[in-house]
Amino acid sequence: MDTGPIFARHRRVAFLAAVAALATLATVVDAATPDELREERREVQAQAAELASEVDAATADVDDLEVALAAAQANVDAQQAAVEAANRAVIDADEAQAAALVAIIDLEAQEEQARIDLQNAVIDSYVSFQGFDDLEALGDDPWEASRAETLAEIGTGTSLEGLDNLRSIGAELEFQRLLAEQAAVEAESNREEMRFRLAELETALAIEDQLLLEAVERQERRLGEAVALEALEAELSEQIRVEEQRIADAIANRIPPGGGSVTVPPDSDIELVTVGGITVNVLVEDQVRGILAAMSARGFNLGGGGYRSIESQIRLRRANCGTSDYAIWEMPASRCRPPTARPGLSQHEVGLAIDFTLNGRVLRTRNSDVFRALAEVAPQFGFYNLPSEPWHWSTTGG
Numbered sequence: 060m061d062t063g064p065i066f067a068r069h070r071r072v073a074f075l076a077a078v079a080a081l082a083t084l085a086t087v088v089d090a091a092t093p094d095e096l097r098e099e100r101r102e103v104q105a106q107a108a109e110l111a112s113e114v115d116a117a118t119a120d121v122d123d124l125e126v127a128l129a130a131a132q133a134n135v136d137a138q139q140a141a142v143e144a145a146n147r148a149v150i151d152a153d154e155a156q157a158a159a160l161v162a163i164i165d166l167e168a169q170e171e172q173a174r175i176d177l178q179n180a181v182i183d184s185y186v187s188f189q190g191f192d193d194l195e196a197l198g199d200d201p202w203e204a205s206r207a208e209t210l211a212e213i214g215t216g217t218s219l220e221g222l223d224n225l226r227s228i229g230a231e232l233e234f235q236r237l238l239a240e241q242a243a244v245e246a247e248s249n250r251e252e253m254r255f256r257l258a259e260l261e262t263a264l265a266i267e268d269q270l271l272l273e274a275v276e277r278q279e280r281r282l283g284e285a286v287a288l289e290a291l292e293a294e295l296s297e298q299i300r301v302e303e304q305r306i307a308d309a310i311a312n313r314i315p316p317g318g319g320s321v322t323v324p325p326d327s328d329i330e331l332v333t334v335g336g337i338t339v340n341v342l343v344e345d346q347v348r349g350i351l352a353a354m355s356a357r358g359f360n361l362g363g364g365g366y367r368s369i370e371s372q373i374r375l376r377r378a379n380c381g382t383s384d385y386a387i388w389e390m391p392a393s394r395c396r397p398p399t400a401r402p403g404l405s406q407h408e409v410g411l412a413i414d415f416t417l418n419g420r421v422l423r424t425r426n427s428d429v430f431r432a433l434a435e436v437a438p439q440f441g442f443y444n445l446p447s448e449p450w451h452w453s454t455t456g457g
Contacts, residue, residue, distance in 0.1 A: 116273030117280075118447035121302040126307045128274060138260040145256045149249040156242035159235050166232040175226055177221040227248065238263060252406040274310055278303050278392045282400035287407045287414055291364050300397065307393035329410055331366055338364040340410030343454065346440040347413065347417045353436045359429045361417060363450075368411035370404035412453035413442070421450040 101176030116124055281303050288296040330341040336353045347365075354361050373387060380386040380395035392398045415422050417429050424430065430449050437443065443456035 087216075116270060116277050118445075121305055124274060124277075124306060125309050127270060128306070131169070131263075131270050133295060134263045134265050138256065138263040142253070142256045142260050144344060145249060145253040149246060149253055152242050152246035152249050156239055158244055159239035159242055162235040164231065166235060170225065170228045170232060173221065173225040177225060180221055197326070233277075257331040257350070258421055274306055275391050277391065278398060278455065279404050280307055281402045281448075282371065282392055282398055283405035283407065284414070284448060286375070286400070286451075287364055287367050287405070287412075290422065291414055291416055295421060295423065303392075303398055307398040308359055310393050331410055335362070335412055337365045338410065339364050339413065343411060343412070346442060349431075349440045349441060350437055353439075354432060357432045357436075359417060361415050361422075361429075362419070363413045363415040365407065365413045367405070367407040368407045369402045372400065372405070372408065375399050376402060385416060406455060406457065412451065414450045416450070423449060425449045 061220050116127070119127070281299050285296045285299040285303070289298070293430055297315070331338055332341045332344045333339075334347045337347060337351075342387070351361055376387045376395070376399055378399060379399040380390050388401060390401075392400050402408065407414075415433065422430055425434075431453070434444065437452055441454055442452045443454070445451045445453070445456060
């Protein structure tokens with residue numbers, strides 16, 4: 060298929076480099092301050108967003124779409140890892156604060172008991188005093204000797220140990236209070252980081268979901284187109300199937316976010332008419348006749364394939380996806396083996412799309428005289444090209 064690559068090679072490399080940077084930054088915690096890290100991440104994300112915006116899943120080259128799907132997945136995985144790391148940091152800080160608070164309560168109790176023990180030691184020193192000699196008793200302050208002896212005992216033996224213990228408890232208590240204060244600050248900082256990480260994860264998930272949805276819609280349409288092309292050009296039909304199998308493999312481990320609603324079509328018949336060998340809905344008979352006449356006047360006698368019965372697609376779904384209503388009508392194409400488009404989604408099934416051929420070959424390039432002529436003529440009659448498929452024209456352009 061000559062759809063033209065969405066990325067030049069250097070753009071694709073730049074895109075992957077941006078994603079790699081995002082993945083690296085998502086797990087870095089201590090390499091920079093939070094503000095510096097956020098600013099660096101914003102710059103990288105802006106670059107990745109600019110590059111990712113160039114990927115249109117509906118028309119992208121299969122290589123570029125694979126790169127974009129892998130990039131979206133890598134970004135989500137990196138952001139998820141960052142959220143988990145931030146959450147662990149919050150838990151660790153909370154546990155450190157809780158441990159410090161428990162230690163403070165215990166040390167305050169020890170400090171109180173140490174004070175009591177020291178006071179009792181002083182009282183015991185006074186109580187245990189055995190008296191003084193007669194000369195000391197006749198002095199101006201008969202209790203001076205008792206106080207001196209008591210103070211001496213406080214400075215030695217068990218009393219000295221009590222003072223040292225009280226000082227040690229006080230120092231440890233001051234240290235634990237500092238730890239608790241630091242842990243509280245760190246816990247709040249980590250909670251802010253956690254909120255930041257969660258917001259980035261939500262953004263990454265939204266980007267991936269949108270890309271997955273577009274990839275699923277593209278796959279449904281192109282697989283349906285492969286079926287429509289079987290009778291016109293089997294080689295191209297098989298090429299489309301191979302490419303869409305690659306996309307199915309790329310999204311196999313990611314749960315598609317829905318894939319659009321499907322309504323089982325009513326039993327009413329579509330009125331058909333054949334114009335120049337192309338079977339279409341009678342509602343577009345005049346438009347198709349006008350296109351063929353105008354192209355013939357320019358020297359191009361076009362043929363093609365139009366209407367395709369929905370029943371053939373239902374049979375394929377039963378064979379490849381399952382026999383339940385869900386398997387036939389709702390299951391994403393990528394979950395069938397091989398991937399198979401859901402019935403009711405193709406414009407071919409209502410006779411409003413045509414795959415044009417010239418001399419029995421579908422129009423595979425936009426860089427041709429016949430395509431340029433058709434691009435001028437068809438819109439005048441209400442038919443529009445799907446950019447990724449030069450041969451495919453419909454009333455909606457899809």
